[in-house]
Amino acid sequence: MKWTTANIKHANYTEKHELYVGTHTGSFKYLVPASEKSPHGQSNLSDIGALGKDSRVTSLAFGNEDQTDILLGRAKTEVELHSFSDGRRSKKTVFFNAAPIVGLARYNDKLIAGIGNGQIQSLELQAEKKSEPVVIATGNQMDNLRQCAQVRSIVATGGKERQNNLKVYDLSSDGKQIFSSKNLPNDYLQLEVPVWDCDVGFVDGPSVLATCSRTGYVRLYDTRKQRRPIACFASDEHGMSFTALVARGNFIYTGTSMGALKAFDTRRMNTHVHTYKGFTGGISDLHLDTTGSYLSSASLDRYVRIHDAESTVLLYQCYVKSKATKIIIRQLESERKIIEQPEGDAELEVVSNVRQIKSISATPVDNEYEEMFDQMPTVNDSDDDSEGTEVAAIKQSKDKLKRKSAITSLKSKKRKGVQN
Structure with missing residues (x-):
């Protein structure tokens, strides 16, 4: 499909999906591509008038396995908990001690936040009295925090420079660090290889992780084998800068600051296997649906898109009026309660x-x-x-x-x- 700025929906796109999008201005948008009447209609779930300075959405994640709770973090100390169940929505606001919020997770009724200063802070959601958050120091800078979907007590962090590289923590053991990555050997000039793990993703379990970097590499780690990456892709293109990553099965999907979306096969990381088209701005976030067949993306060109992960066809594109920074995709609630047909x-x-x-x-x-x-x-x-x-x-x-x-x-x- 040729590049276009129009709102589009492919005729073969019949999946019942809904999108939640965070923007640079702080708005929190809700879209229903599955709607027959208005697939590009948008509703705002946050009060735009109450948004102040540094309200841009910096983190967006599901708070439970059923995907009925959504965690939203901003560039300030504020975190919003949105609950969607039985057609009703509720909202709760929690405040941490530092900003910006770069990653969110929920474990044992505790809200876990990754802070840009390198701290992991934990707060009790049901605490009767206001208490100070428990702090875990990971370094002096953090760019992202991700929670493992299969083992929700495991979180991973990444940041810039060697002291802030990929680390894995077990929240069930009071935040004990269970893994820390090791950089590649020095180059032929005996200079240290630059490290900047700007995004982290778990590959179908707590042991295998993937990272991408602003310096142009994608690395695959297995915490059971060694601290150094077991596979690596390093771009020879000048200015190649990866910004977002999501992984599932044998594939790692990465977005760049130049608007390129590529897929890598973990079994041969020497080059990419898929390229997804339609972007005119840098890609800020990626997210896969529960089946792994549909890849949603948020872009700084003010569009959100859904691609077929296997065929690379652009299925859905919508203009959201603001720079999209974060996105998540899920099945409509009615579709998640389908009853099988009797024989x-x-x-x-x-x-x-x-x-x-x-x-x-x-x-x-x-x-x-x-x-x-x-x-x-x-x-x-x-x-x-x-x-x-x-x-x-x-x-x-x-x-x-x-x-x-x-x-x-x-x-x-x-x-x-x-x-x-």
Whole structure:
């Protein structure tokens, strides 16, 4: 698909998704691409009039496994907890001691925040009295904090320079550090390789992690094997700067400051395997749906997009009026409560489809031969599951046409015999 600035929705995009978008101005937008009437309609979930200085959204994450709670952090000490359940929404505000909030997580009714100064702060959400947060020092700078979806007690942090590289902490052990990455060996000039883990992602578990850097590298770590990366991609392009990352299965999806979205295969990291088009500004955030088939992105060109992760087709694009900084995607609540169809009803539906196909594909016959056709044995009258009901119906129609042609030919020969 060619580059366009229009709001678009691909005809084949039928998934029931909804988007939550944070912007540079601080607005928190809600979009429903699955809507038939207004797939590009937007509603604001935050009070724009109450937004002050440094209100831009710097962190957006789900607060539970059911994805009914959303954690929103800003460039100041304020964190918002939005709860969406049974069609009702509630909001709670929590304040930390420092800013900006660069990452959020929730574990055992505690709100975990990654702060730009390198601290991990923890607050009790149900505390009766206001208390000071528990602080874990990770370094002097932090760019991102991510929570493992499979083991929610594990969080990872990353930042600029060697002392702020990738680290993994176990919140169930009072924030004990369980892993710290080690830089690559010095280059051929014996100079230290620059480190800047600006974004971190877990790859289907707590042991394998991926990082991307503003200096142009993507690295893959396995905490069970070694501290240094087990696979690495380093760009030779001048000015290549990665800004966002999300990983799932064998693929790592990365966005750059120049508006390039690329996918890497963890089994061969020497080059990218997919490129996604349609961007005119730097990519600020990426997020995958629960199936891993749809890749949502927020861009500084004021658009949010959804791509097919496998085919790279641009399925959805919407202008959100402000620079989009964070995005998350989830299934509509009604779609998450789908009840499987009983087997009996499924069989009845198949029988109904077979009858409909037979009625459509049946060939009309002359009244003179109708009685003769009814008395003849039917070939392939039963359904063949291996070939499908539609193929069986077509074969049945062809057989009837052949029999009609044979009878017509026989009658013509008899008429010639009588005339002779």
